[in-house]
């Protein structure tokens with residue numbers, strides 16, 4: 025089973041429009057010869073339109089960092105799926121640990137966002153991951169299972185096959201502490217078995233599972249060599265073209 029690699033940059037709350045456009049143009053140039061891998065960029069909402077233009081005609085996917093569960097209405101501060109589609113967005117990050125931890129999004133909310141994204145034809149990049157405390161108390165797999173089952177509640181298999189899953193251990197995000205390749209592979213393998221349990225083995229084999237958390241040029245190759253790691257969701261190292269380029273060109 026060969027799953028197409030996906031290297032995704034989550035720019036979080038960084039970059040002005042001009043900086044974002046410049047970086048997107050540089051990434052598009054790097055990706056001109058990307059034939060066997062996908063690349064996605066998720067700028068902040070303010071830069072989506074500019075980056076959409078910069079990526080036009082390229083093979084880089086435009087992503088957003090969150091999405092509302094209603095098509096329109098009184099939801100101050102939220103962005104609806106049709107608004108993202110209108111601007112050219114194809115993928116959307118949902119359930120990032122910063123949304124869960126800082127903005128108190130729970131599994132019910134994340135499930136609503138995920139189902140709305142799927143209904144409108146956006147590809148969700150669903151993030152899950154345990155905190156350091158949860159890992160140290162031996163709760164990692166229970167936490168991952170709760171997050172995954174919660175997010176996928178009422179998502180039929182025909183829609184689930186669109187999803188990209190991202191395992192991001194919270195303790196590895198922005199800390200410079202990457203999970204060891206063994207820790208990452210162990211979690212990814214667990215998640216794939218869980219997907220097989222929720223749906224079926226065939227579907228589980230097609231869903232891409234990305235690793236995120238201090239992915240850098242010097243650890244990407246070892247991570248990508250793992251059987252169940254199909255790509256990376258990159259924060260800090262995606263903000264510079266040189267480091268992201270090396271990640272895109274993993275060997």
Ligand code: 13P
Pocket residue numbers: 034120192196197198199200236237238239257258259260261
């Ligand atoms: P860092 O790569 O900066 O650790 O961030 C990871 C992340 O949260 C990507 O979504």
